[in-house]
Amino acid sequence: MRFEEPVLLYGAGREALSSRAFLKARQPDLKVYVTVDSGTADIPDTELIAATDLPAAIAARRFGLIIKSPGVSRYKPIFEAARNAAIPVTSNLNLWGASFRHDRTVIAITGTKGKSTTATLTHLMLTRSGIDAGLAGNVGLAPLEITDKHAVVVFELSSYQTADMNFLPDVAALTNLYPEHVDWHGSVERYYADKLHLIDRDGGFAVALGTAAKGNALVARAVRDHRRLLPDLTAEVSIAVENAVAGSRLRGAHNLDNALLAAQITLGVGGTLDGIMQGIAAFRPLPHRLEEHRIGDHVIVNDSIATTPEATKAALAAYPGRRIALIAGGHERGQDYTELAGLLVSRGVTTLVTLPVTGTRLAQATRVLNTDILVIEAPDLDHAISALSNQKTRFDTLILSPGAPSYNQFRNFEERGARFVELCRVRFAQGVTRDQPAPGQ
Known part of the structure; x- marks a missing residue:
């Protein structure tokens, strides 16, 4: 495979870095550009083209191929403009x-x-x-x-x-x-x-x-x-x-x-x-997926990777017989939380703390059911953990399983999960200096 014209990397994450390394190994002198919609474009040996300048760059045919990162939607109008200009769009996988x-x-x-x-x-x-x-x-x-x-x-x-x-x-x-x-x-x-x-x-x-x-x-x-x-x-x-x-x-x-x-x-x-x-x-559990810690008297479960209501349902079902405090809510994707709200009591949830933006709908759906669940709407994760630290006797297991992405408050689910565990160590340690493996770990 040889590239006859310069290449544009759209996105600057892990895949873009590996795409750049691949191109460098194949054609060390190949001209490579990079575009990002937000954040920094820290890709070695590339020249930045701002997203606002892409239409003009396409019209001038400054590059002959776009390698799109997965997080960049293939339905952005700019890719249709590229195809109309006979500039193909591909991916690291392809x-x-x-x-x-x-x-x-x-x-x-x-x-x-x-x-x-x-x-x-x-x-x-x-x-x-x-x-x-x-x-x-x-x-x-x-x-x-x-x-x-x-x-x-x-x-x-x-x-x-x-x-x-x-x-x-x-x-x-x-x-x-x-x-x-x-x-x-x-x-x-x-x-x-x-x-x-x-x-x-x-x-x-x-x-x-x-x-x-x-x-x-x-x-x-x-x-x-x-x-x-x-x-x-x-x-x-x-x-x-x-x-x-x-x-x-x-x-x-x-x-x-x-x-x-x-x-x-x-x-x-x-x-x-x-x-x-x-x-x-x-098998060892993947980070941020039902990742368990014993901190003080509580089992702390980091399920930050759960970005759908179905994933949150699965997380709750994995802890039968527990008295659960659930933290849920995140970036809006138009998902329905009515069914999840209806399952909370049967899954042992005694306390629900919700986060913006989707948490508002989950809190409302839960209150409508008129259960004994304590519902707290928190503006962010720090306030959520602070509120729960005052309700420790209501639960023995605390689960962060948001049922939504993290983008409105965190860069990614990894950052959200790490922050959750860090806050729990501070608020739930009760004299324990570091978290201990939960039972079965």
């Missing part, structure tokens, strides 16, 4: 496909929730089966960083990446499908279509579906030919996986579903049952 796809088994895993855990489990199960496998995408490496000749590459892909993925996997897996990322895609319908683009294509690749995906009519249509579906696990294997999960750090019914899907994929590409068992045993 460049990997063009350069490194050949002679590899590619497993691509997506879904509204559970995709990171499923991809991580699949990778563990494969490597414990003795298969040379790499992990990339939103977990592990950026696609263009996984250039070693692994026999199998497991990609965990967001809807941003599946939307314009232009090469076929050998196995495409979908955990579930719920409304999400409407601000990026423009509508729920478009989100569904972009997510399902992973499987809704011609080709002889295999398809694996999680429990929730199997009952979805949109998914069934996207599969097209149900002969594509990988064989179901036998009853014996399913029981073995369930028993292994029960003794592992995978908490909650949703994580059992993730493990079953990972096992199905693993067996479908030549893994072993022993490798599956070892992979489950080796």
